[in-house]
Amino acid sequence: MRIPLSKRLLACCNYISPGDRVADIGCDHGYLGIHLLTQGIASSVIAADVNEGPLQSAMRNAAKFGVRDKMAFYLSDGVRNIPREFDVMVCAGMGADTMVSILEAAPWLKSSNYRLVLQCQSKTPMLRQYLSENGWRIMEESVLRDGRFLYTVMDAEYRPEHPRLSVGEYYFPPALLENPAKELPEYYHRLLFSLRRAVTNQKENADPQMAAALKELETLTDDPALDFLKEENHDNGQ
Numbered sequence: 584m585r586i587p588l589s590k591r592l593l594a595c596c597n598y599i600s601p602g603d604r605v606a607d608i609g610c611d612h613g614y615l616g617i618h619l620l621t622q623g624i625a626s627s628v629i630a631a632d633v634n635e636g637p638l639q640s641a642m643r644n645a646a647k648f649g650v651r652d653k654m655a656f657y658l659s660d661g662v663r664n665i666p667r668e669f670d671v672m673v674c675a676g677m678g679a680d681t682m683v684s685i686l687e688a689a690p691w692l693k694s695s696n697y698r699l700v701l702q703c704q705s706k707t708p709m710l711r712q713y714l715s716e717n718g719w720r721i722m723e724e725s726v727l728r729d730g731r732f733l734y735t736v737m738d739a740e741y742r743p744e745h746p747r748l749s750v751g752e753y754y755f756p757p758a759l760l761e762n763p764a765k766e767l768p769e770y771y772h773r774l775l776f777s778l779r780r781a782v783t784n785q786k787e788n789a790d791p792q793m794a795a796a797l798k799e800l801e802t803l804t805d806d807p808a809l810d811f812l813k814e815e816n817h818d819n820g821q
């Protein structure tokens with residue numbers, strides 16, 4: 584029986600190291616934790632969801648794949664009701680507003696004891712800004728295609744001494760360039776397109792942050808090392 588794990592969730596799993604104790608917050612179906620346990624990657628998994636229905640479905644799926652006894656299930660808004668004995672908090676498939684509220688409610692996460700693996704569905708620049716302003720450093724970030732969409736997954740550690748991101752980096756963080764994926768030029772062009780449209784449409788009411796980010800992004804390719812970003816990749820993965 585195959586676990587129906589999306590490419591998006593598989594990309595999150597790639598940031599889990601052997602033996603990590605994982606807390607999957609907003610687990611829904613529970614497939615991420617089930618995969619990590621059946622593959623022998625995580626040493627334990629806490630599966631938490633704010634809604635009873637998804638949590639029940641995670642329990643049923645865990646039983647179906649034989650890992651019911653290895654997972655701990657919690658009805659919890661963020662990490663409020665779960666034990667603090669884990670190494671990595673995974674949050675996937677949520678918007679930045681929800682992720683920020685989960686992090687804001689748990690200042691104890693700001694410690695070298697924890698890592699975050701975040702796959703944000705909307706307002707990702709806002710999430711990166713929040714992380715940067717709160718001492719989290721994005722150590723790695725990757726972009727991937729799943730169906731028609733491009734997603735990013737980031738791995739963050741609490742490193743308050745690290746310099747903060749610039750406004751442009753909220754949109755296109757340096758971590759994306761560390762290990763550039765083939766989808767990166769397309770991701771870059773999509774960002775340029777949406778920023779240009781927003782700045783043009785807003786005219787005199789333009790958000791100064793967006794205008795500054797656009798300027799920063801437009802000059803990125805002045806660096807010959809980043810010439811590859813000029814090439815838009817039209818492979819839509821279908």
Ligand SMILES: C[S@@+](CC[C@H](N)C(=O)[O-])C[C@H]1O[C@@H](n2cnc3c(N)ncnc32)[C@H](O)[C@@H]1O
Pocket residue numbers: 592608609610611612631632633634637659660661662674675676677681685
């Ligand atoms: C769109 S699903 C994503 C499920 C899975 N993580 C994925 O990426 O496929 C979002 C899940 O997060 C849960 N959720 C939303 N807000 C939450 C919160 N504050 N704390 C815990 N779970 C939350 C929802 O009930 C839902 O099951």
